[in-house]
Amino acid sequence: MSEPKRKVAVVTDSTSSLTQAMGQEYGVHVMPMYVMFGTQTYRDGVDLDAELFYRLLRGNKRLPTTSQPTVADFVQMYTELSHQAEAIVSIHLSHKMSATLDSARSASKELPDVPIHVIDSRSTSMDLGLIAIAAARAAAAGQDATDVVRLVEELVPKTNIFFTVETLEYLHKGGRIGGATALLGSALSIKPVLHVRDGQVEPLEKPRTRKRAIGRLLDLMAEQVGASEAVHAAVLQCDVPDEAQALAEQVAARFHCVELLTTEAGPIIGTHCGPGTLGVAFYTA
Incomplete structure (x- = not known):
């Protein structure tokens, strides 16, 4: 039966x-x-996990493409x-x-x-x-x-995502940069904080150090979430697990999280944002 x-x-x-x-x-x-390295096609999360993805990324001169x-x-x-x-x-x-x-x-x-x-x-x-x-x-x-x-x-309108990248190179080459093209001229000297607005990646701020950029992720979250508000949150990272763990500990200490996940963002996000991407997504309960 x-x-x-x-x-x-x-x-x-x-x-x-x-x-x-x-x-x-x-x-x-x-x-x-789908993620393509040259003529080889992989299914994200099926025959391509994060470990293999970053190994391939480091071993290839050309960036992968996605479909x-x-x-x-x-x-x-x-x-x-x-x-x-x-x-x-x-x-x-x-x-x-x-x-x-x-x-x-x-x-x-x-x-x-x-x-x-x-x-x-x-x-x-x-x-x-x-x-x-x-x-x-x-x-x-x-x-x-x-x-x-x-x-x-x-x-959909309640969720937020703020993140920082090591370089805008990946977003630029992948065509996912949205309004962040304005940052390209000074890309070498900044660690931009970005968000998704109206369905595309947009720049928010231009800190000059990684430490300041990560601090701003927390501050921006605090602007959206009251200290006592219950929040569902996730820390995402591309090949920087230690930084993600430290950020998750700060999120847990600063906010009333009824849910807090920490996860590798995955090969598709890694392709378009690059190693070193670190961010936080959340919505209030």
């Missing part, structure tokens, strides 16, 4: 900084993006999930950063008998990851698709 269908399956993509293992833990189905999942990839995942759930809520990175949303929407049209809700998070990394986790928790609690979609749509 087959198990009864659950009400909602939650899908996101691997730009969410959720590994496949984290996806299993939180009940989120993570669609892999969104295909329509066929989504059709396959949605079809499999349609046997397990009554509806699917699929939450993805900003349409201004990738055509992933287009692939998901096209796939949903090929499955007209399956209720599929495709949502633009207008962000990426753990900003998207936190939204997906919240959606999966709501689904696990028995909420139906209408309630889960409403929750996601409420969280």
Whole structure:
């Protein structure tokens, strides 16, 4: 006898900084993006983890490229999930950063008998990851698709992500720099603090040292979160685990965190932001 269908399956993509293992833990189905080193293609989080990614990055003179999942990839995942759930809520990175949303929407049209809700998070990394986790928790609690979609749509404008990079080179070459092009002229002398605004990466401030940039991440978070407000937060990093741990300890000490995750941002974020990226994503409960 087959198990009864659950009400909602939650899908996101691997730009969410959720590994496949984290996806299993939180009940989120993570669609892999593609990373290409020369002629070799990898599926982010499936046959390319962070350790291998940075080893390849250091060993290649040319930067890797990335690509969104295909329509066929989504059709396959949605079809499999349609046997397990009554509806699917699929939450993805900003349409201004990738055509992933287009692939998901096209796939949903090929499955007209399956209720599929495709949502633009207008962000990426753990900003998207936190939204997906919240959606999966709501689904696990028995909420139906209408309630889960409403929750996601409420969280999209509430979530924030602030981060600093070692260099703007990766954002520039990957075409994901948005308004941060204005910083390129002084890129060698600054450690910029950036955020995602209106679905794309934008500059916020131009500290001249790494220490000041990291301090500003905390200050900017404090401007959005009251000292006693409950907050869901995540620290994300690209190949700087020690700095991430130190930042997470400061976040825990300074804010009332009901949830605090620390995670490697993943190969897609690593490709476009580069090693040394460090940031914090959060929303108030």
